[in-house]
Amino acid sequence: MQIKEVNVRKMKMTMKHPFTTSFGTFQEKDFLLLEVKDELGNSGWGESVAFHSPWYSEETVETNLHMIRDFLAPLVLEGEIGHPDEVSERFANLRKNNMAKSTVEGAIWDLYAKRNGMTLAEALGGKSERIEVGISIGINENMDALVETVRGFIEEGYKRIKVKIKPGFDVEVMRELRKQFPDMPMMADANSAYRLEDLGVLKQLDEFGLMMIEQPLASDDIIDHAKLQSELKTPICLDESIHSLEDARKAVELGSTKIINIKIGRVGGLTEAKKIHDYCLAQDIPVWCGGMLESGIGRAHNVALTTLPNFVMPGDTAGSSRYWEEDVITPEVTVEDGFITVPTEHGIGYGINQEALDRFTVEKWQFKN
Numbered sequence: 101m102q103i104k105e106v107n108v109r110k111m112k113m114t115m116k117h118p119f120t121t122s123f124g125t126f127q128e129k130d131f132l133l134l135e136v137k138d139e140l141g142n143s144g145w146g147e148s149v150a151f152h153s154p155w156y157s158e159e160t161v162e163t164n165l166h167m168i169r170d171f172l173a174p175l176v177l178e179g180e181i182g183h184p185d186e187v188s189e190r191f192a193n194l195r196k197n198n199m200a201k202s203t204v205e206g207a208i209w210d211l212y213a214k215r216n217g218m219t220l221a222e223a224l225g226g227k228s229e230r231i232e233v234g235i236s237i238g239i240n241e242n243m244d245a246l247v248e249t250v251r252g253f254i255e256e257g258y259k260r261i262k263v264k265i266k267p268g269f270d271v272e273v274m275r276e277l278r279k280q281f282p283d284m285p286m287m288a289d290a291n292s293a294y295r296l297e298d299l300g301v302l303k304q305l306d307e308f309g310l311m312m313i314e315q316p317l318a319s320d321d322i323i324d325h326a327k328l329q330s331e332l333k334t335p336i337c338l339d340e341s342i343h344s345l346e347d348a349r350k351a352v353e354l355g356s357t358k359i360i361n362i363k364i365g366r367v368g369g370l371t372e373a374k375k376i377h378d379y380c381l382a383q384d385i386p387v388w389c390g391g392m393l394e395s396g397i398g399r400a401h402n403v404a405l406t407t408l409p410n411f412v413m414p415g416d417t418a419g420s421s422r423y424w425e426e427d428v429i430t431p432e433v434t435v436e437d438g439f440i441t442v443p444t445e446h447g448i449g450y451g452i453n454q455e456a457l458d459r460f461t462v463e464k465w466q467f468k469n
């Protein structure tokens with residue numbers, strides 16, 4: 101296939117509820133959407149999961165725009181692409197900037213699947229017809245309100261509850277939630293808010309039978325996580341620390357992680373995500389799909405990836421209505437009884453809600469060869 105056009109939009113969408121992590125609060129969501137078109141008029145869509153500010157990683161909306169405009173779009177407009185796996189090879193000489201790379205690669209995967217009359221899930225080799233989902237809940241210092249939020253999501257059918265924690269908002273919170281919901285699969289995500297010296301606090305979390313604790317230590321660490329894991333009963337799951345198959349292999353070999361959260365953007369795209377999935381399957385390391393508060397486009401990519409067989413734990417990809425009054429896809433992603441039914445239309449499987457897309461667009465760029 102020959103890519104003829106790369107269309108980029110800067111979007112601004114307001115989340116229904118603010119979402120607070122140990123590193124900051126989100127409400128206005130600025131992000132990029134990208135469309136590629138081929139010589140036959142097929143179109144594919146990708147989403148950048150970079151945030152406005154470099155909180156979660158060093159990438160931002162603006163660094164992604166710079167990378168796409170000045171490096172990545174010219175590379176994909178250059179010559180024929182046989183298979184989407186070739187895109188990451190073409191990008192291999194450019195260091196890091198995984199979220200920017202993933203935006204372009206994801207759009208080409210969607211295009212490739214449509215062009216070949218397949219769903220994106222099928223193009224990736226996924227088999228599941230429905231996927232199990234959990235929910236990620238932000239920090240809320242009002243404990244009664246937090247308990248009611250959790251209760252509401254359990255009643256909606258979500259299969260596991262993830263709660264954000266930070267120093268001073270941890271042991272007592274998990275104790276109360278465990279008391280209220282004794283049998284619910286639960287986990288905590290620290291987004292790198294602790295240091296090895298906090299071992300005493302982290303050890304107390306062992307009492308609550310959590311499925312895992314996500315990214316307790318530094319975002320670039322795998323050494324201290326291995327030390328911590330040797331002292332904890334609760335499995336550690338790495339998020340921020342894993343950018344590639346190589347990172348996954350090293351973390352698994354060191355014993356720094358027993359479960360991996362795969363985020364397509366963080367690892368540079370679907371090809372690398374699939375490699376990490378395959379490696380973890382062979383190593384008996386369960387994986388699940390993380391979320392980045394995506395719009396429907398990114399959400400659809402997550403749904404497709406999650407159909408691979410080693411996604412054996414509920415992911416963070418909740419329904420569109422958890423985040424947005426109105427999403428940019430049609431139909432929106434819906435959750436029933438804790439499951440999302442994988443769409444059967446070709447490519448990402450959801451259509452574009454053109455009116456909403458335009459309404460949330462702040463600026464547009466077009467790159468052509």
Ligand SMILES: O=C(O)CCC(=O)c1ccccc1C(=O)O
Binds near residue numbers: 121291339417
């Ligand atoms: O609902 C979602 O999309 C996932 C929410 C979430 O946990 C998250 C949101 C923003 C940044 C980082 C994370 C994370 O998984 O660490």
Ligand SMILES: [Mg+2]
Binds near residue numbers: 289291314340361390
């Ligand atoms: Mg996380």
